[in-house]
Amino acid sequence: MERYEYKVVPAPRNGIRVKGAKGPAAKFAAALEASMNSLATEGWEYVRAETLPADERQGLTRRKTETTQHVLIFRRIALAEEISDRMDPPLGDLTDDSEEAENIFSGSDEDEFPEEDTEATEEAEEDTKS
Numbered sequence: 001m002e003r004y005e006y007k008v009v010p011a012p013r014n015g016i017r018v019k020g021a022k023g024p025a026a027k028f029a030a031a032l033e034a035s036m037n038s039l040a041t042e043g044w045e046y047v048r049a050e051t052l053p054a055d056e057r058q059g060l061t062r063r064k065t066e067t068t069q070h071v072l073i074f075r076r077i078a079l080a081e082e083i084s085d086r087m088d089p090p091l092g093d094l095t096d097d098s099e100e101a102e103n104i105f106s107g108s109d110e111d112e113f114p115e116e117d118t119e120a121t122e123e124a125e126e127d128t129k130s
Contacts, residue, residue: 002077003077003078004075004077004078005075005076005078006047006073006074006075007039007044007074007075007076007089008071008073008074009035009039009071009072009074010034010069010070010071010072011032011049011070011071012028012031012032012035014027014028014031014082015027015028015029015030015031016030016031016034018030035072036072039074042076043076043078044074044075044076045074045075046072046073046074047073047074047075048072048073049070049071049072049073050070050071050073051068051069051070052068052071053066053067053068053069054068054069055067056064064104070127080103089094
């Protein structure tokens with residue numbers, strides 16, 4: 001199974017001047033193309049563009065307002081050694097038949113806080129006898 005790593009970058013807001021690009025739409029397309037091509041040279045494959053809500057603090061009172069952010073999502077196949085460096089260790093095989101796994105999934109509370117339970121029970125018994 002292939003595993004991917006993802007990169008999310010803000011979408012360009014302004015166009016750039018390039019030869020042959022006339023008008024704001026063509027300049028914006030050129031900026032988008034340049035952004036996508038620069039990441040493609042690093043092995044990133046374009047997946048999609050997203051518009052997502054975000055909370056930002058604005059003004060002197062730093063009042064929170066909701067805005068939208070436009071981002072571009074890229075992915076590339078991650079190598080096995082890169083995955084182990086970047087991700088948390090795996091949880092392991094949850095179907096393990098070892099004794100430890102049976103204790104975890106048995107639902108038994110016998111081993112949880114054994115000293116505290118007996119002390120609390122003894123104190124409660126002494127209080128009721130008095």
